[in-house]
Amino acid sequence: MLSGGVGGARFVRGVVAVAGAAATTVVGNVGDDVEVLGLHVSPDLDSILYALAGLADERRGWGRSDESWNALETAGVLGGENWFALGDRDLGLHLVRTQALRRGESLSAVTARLAAALGVETRLLPATDDRLRTWLATPAGEFPFQEWFVARGHRDEVDAVRFEGEDAARPAPGVVQALGGADLILLAPSNPYVSVGPILAVRDVREALARRSVPSVAVSPLIGGRAVKGPADRMLQRLAGGTSPRHIASCYSGLIDALVVDEADADDLEGLGDVRPIVTRTLMSDSDARRRLAEAALKAGSAGGQAAGVRPERRGSVPA
Ligand code: GDP
Ligand code: CA
Numbered sequence: 001m002l003s004g005g006v007g008g009a010r011f012v013r014g015v016v017a018v019a020g021a022a023a024t025t026v027v028g029n030v031g032d033d034v035e036v037l038g039l040h041v042s043p044d045l046d047s048i049l050y051a052l053a054g055l056a057d058e059r060r061g062w063g064r065s066d067e068s069w070n071a072l073e074t075a076g077v078l079g080g081e082n083w084f085a086l087g088d089r090d091l092g093l094h095l096v097r098t099q100a101l102r103r104g105e106s107l108s109a110v111t112a113r114l115a116a117a118l119g120v121e122t123r124l125l126p127a128t129d130d131r132l133r134t135w136l137a138t139p140a141g142e143f144p145f146q147e148w149f150v151a152r153g154h155r156d157e158v159d160a161v162r163f164e165g166e167d168a169a170r171p172a173p174g175v176v177q178a179l180g181g182a183d184l185i186l187l188a189p190s191n192p193y194v195s196v197g198p199i200l201a202v203r204d205v206r207e208a209l210a211r212r213s214v215p216s217v218a219v220s221p222l223i224g225g226r227a228v229k230g231p232a233d234r235m236l237q238r239l240a241g242g243t244s245p246r247h248i249a250s251c252y253s254g255l256i257d258a259l260v261v262d263e264a265d266a267d268d269l270e271g272l273g274d275v276r277p278i279v280t281r282t283l284m285s286d287s288d289a290r291r292r293l294a295e296a297a298l299k300a301g302s303a304g305g306q307a308a309g310v311r312p313e314r315r316g317s318v319p320a
Pocket of ligand 1: 005007010047194222230232285
């Protein structure tokens with residue numbers, strides 16, 4: 001599966017609970033990666049790692065539980081940068097990763113080591129080991145992802161998304177093989193533009209998806225046309241022209257066969273073309289909900305999954 005951070009990590013937990021860790025490979029977004037206080041931070045990879053290791057702060061949605069903030073506070077007192085929240089426990093991971101990268105280890109290699117050390121059996125691969133960074137063009141100027149998202153609180157409307165380094169970015173070892181050998185490809189309910197988009201910006205990843213011989217199923221990150229969290233709805237409105245299932249599907253043109261959408265969006269399933277809608281409840285409020293959503297997505301991609309959760313009678317019908 002292809003995954004961003006928070007929404008992705010929630011869904012990854014459900015998929016792993018249903019399919020098993022050994023059967024799941026996660027390809028994670030690195031377009032959000034950022035250098036803070038001299039440390040290489042990979043927020044989306046870490047959200048997935050912490051979620052799978054049982055270390056995530058579920059209420060906050062990112063970072064580690066039982067966290068403290070002494071180092072960041074000290075950095076602030078000393079005039080260092082403290083705009084990006086890094087907890088004390090979290091910092092330990094960034095120290096280890098940064099040292100490994102400076103010694104020449106690849107991001108995929110150090111990610112595998114961190115996962116193993118945390119007891120995570122699911123394979124987690126960065127989309128690329130090469131430098132790939134997301135930039136947002138806004139009416140206030142162009143910003144690197146974290147400056148727009150964290151420092152400016154994603155208040156600026158987005159006119160365009162750009163991925164620095166995309167032309168040279170090669171897939172990390174194992175990514176294309178995982179996509180080529182998969183029984184099913186899943187796109188997590190992550191932001192299509194800034195979470196899944198940077199993964200698909202790696203040309204060979206997009207091509208592997210385009211020439212797939214197995215089903216590809218995306219899960220919508222919107223419920224009732226609204227993002228559960230973050231700017232996905234505003235971005236879809238402005239960049240795709242709306243927040244209906246067809247607008248989500250338009251972000252993945254030629255790359256998906258089915259789209260899992262929430263019951264709240266079931267009255268507007270027109271314009272999906274070849275993409276089959278699967279209607280179910282998609283709010284991952286607890287482990288049961290995560291598991292049910294994963295089951296619906298997995299079933300959608302398996303033989304005989306045609307009827308899974310679909311309500312054909314509602315397809316294309318006029319809302320009551
Ligand atoms: P980020 O990298 O941390 O921004 O996380 P992602 O891009 O992976 O996830 C953000 C998206 O997850 C947002 O657009 C949310 O609407 C979506 N999301 C979060 N929780 C849920 C949920 O329970 N159900 C669904 N369908 N989407 C969710
Ligand atoms: Ca992210």
